[in-house]
Amino acid sequence: MKISTRLVHGHKGVDKETGAVSFPIYQSATFRHPGLNQTTGYDYSRLQNPTREELENTIASLENGTTGFAFSSGMAAISTALSLFVPGDHIIVSDDLYGGTYRLFEEMYKKYGIEFSYLDTSNIDNVKTAVKKNTKALFIETPSNPIMKVTDIAAAAELARSSGILTIVDNTFLTPYYQRPIELGADIVLHSGTKYLGGHNDTLAGLIVVKNEELAARIKLIQKTEGAMLAPFDSWLILRGIKTLSVRMDRQQKNAAEVANWLRSNNNVERVYYIGLEDHEGYEISKRQASGFGAMISFSVKDASLVEKVLERIRLVLFAESLGGVESLITYPMVQTHSAIPAEMRERLGVDEKLLRLSVGIEAAEDIIADLEQALE
Ligand SMILES: *Cc1c(COP(=O)(O)O)cnc(C)c1O
Numbered sequence: 001m002k003i004s005t006r007l008v009h010g011h012k013g014v015d016k017e018t019g020a021v022s023f024p025i026y027q028s029a030t031f032r033h034p035g036l037n038q039t040t041g042y043d044y045s046r047l048q049n050p051t052r053e054e055l056e057n058t059i060a061s062l063e064n065g066t067t068g069f070a071f072s073s074g075m076a077a078i079s080t081a082l083s084l085f086v087p088g089d090h091i092i093v094s095d096d097l098y099g100g101t102y103r104l105f106e107e108m109y110k111k112y113g114i115e116f117s118y119l120d121t122s123n124i125d126n127v128k129t130a131v132k133k134n135t136k137a138l139f140i141e142t143p144s145n146p147i148m149k150v151t152d153i154a155a156a157a158e159l160a161r162s163s164g165i166l167t168i169v170d171n172t173f174l175t176p177y178y179q180r181p182i183e184l185g186a187d188i189v190l191h192s193g194t195k196y197l198g199g200h201n202d203t204l205a206g207l208i209v210v211k212n213e214e215l216a217a218r219i220k221l222i223q224k225t226e227g228a229m230l231a232p233f234d235s236w237l238i239l240r241g242i243k244t245l246s247v248r249m250d251r252q253q254k255n256a257a258e259v260a261n262w263l264r265s266n267n268n269v270e271r272v273y274y275i276g277l278e279d280h281e282g283y284e285i286s287k288r289q290a291s292g293f294g295a296m297i298s299f300s301v302k303d304a305s306l307v308e309k310v311l312e313r314i315r316l317v318l319f320a321e322s323l324g325g326v327e328s329l330i331t332y333p334m335v336q337t338h339s340a341i342p343a344e345m346r347e348r349l350g351v352d353e354k355l356l357r358l359s360v361g362i363e364a365a366e367d368i369i370a371d372l373e374q375a376l377e
Pocket residue numbers: 073074075076098100101141145170172173191192193194195204205206
């Protein structure tokens with residue numbers, strides 16, 4: 001079945017017992033045992049919960065992995081994945097990445113003795129030369145946030161595999177609807193479900209999908225032991241969001257292409273970063289490894305003094321953190337999502353005082369453009 005069909009129908013989909021078309025919210029912390037040493041398959045919601053399980057099975061199937069896990073936020077999912085490693089391990093990380101991930105690595109896991117190297121993974125040679133004896137994982141964000149650099153997932157995973165290293169991909173920006181890293185050789189896929197999967201800017205969630213049972217057992221142990229799982233109601237909201245993922249993303253992508261082209265023609269815009277533009281450095285790789293370009297655009301204005309004006313004047317497009325929802329949002333990475341990244345590193349990447357990031361929503365493209373036009377005047 002096509003992925004757009006599988007998105008709508010989930011794993012079990014309809015509730016077997018009642019025929020409910022909307023999968024029930026099992027708002028129960030605990031489950032009655034039929035007898036000694038007997039279980040219905042559910043004992044306590046930290047271990048298993050039917051609604052969370054439906055979401056976990058749905059995302060596992062969409063990503064073509066063996067097992068899925070749902071967490072209370074994207075950061076909780078990333079933190080869980082990082083708990084696979086021990087002091088002395090080394091991890092190679094895409095240098096242009098979500099600021100919260102950088103903070104998690106630098107402020108938390110470095111303290112526990114894990115070593116990180118940040119480099120441009122869109123150049124595989126960089127990765128090759130960074131591999132050391134104690135390198136245990138390659139952590140990739142592609143397209144990257146906010147500069148939209150594209151890493152060749154298959155090439156990176158191939159290199160990692162030949163060195164006995166796990167490949168972990170944060171797939172938040174493209175979702176399994178457009179890109180499935182496990183099919184390209186990755187071992188673990190991560191999501192902030194808060195973004196496109198939820199899609200309505202109303203729920204925080206995180207997801208992990210692994211490609212084999214061995215990793216599944218290790219992640220399951222961490223999930224049930226640490227306890228950062230997703231609540232039943234929030235699991236239901238993400239399941240509901242996933243049903244409309246294909247129509248939302250197709251519309252958002254169509255809008256994004258129009259907005260990106262329009263931005264390029266604006267005199268106050270210096271540079272536009274959108275992987276769907278044919279002259280984008282990662283365009284060809286994107287076409288090969290993904291079936292869509294998504295709806296995330298970054299752009300730099302000609303003069304830094306314009307930023308404050310734009311953020312003040314913008315009306316329809318909301319000046320707010322986050323991305324992926326039906327509402328178009330604009331953020332200022334330097335002071336918001338990427339404030340945790342050291343100035344020197346930000347400058348090198350181009351995350352500077354002139355850069356704005358746009359998550360294009362499902363509104364009419366002409367209205368989004370009209371709003372940007374009056375704000376950029
Ligand atoms: C938002 C985001 C995260 C963090 O997810 P939360 O749900 O906010 O905890 C991680 N990675 C990427 C790429 C994100 O955009």
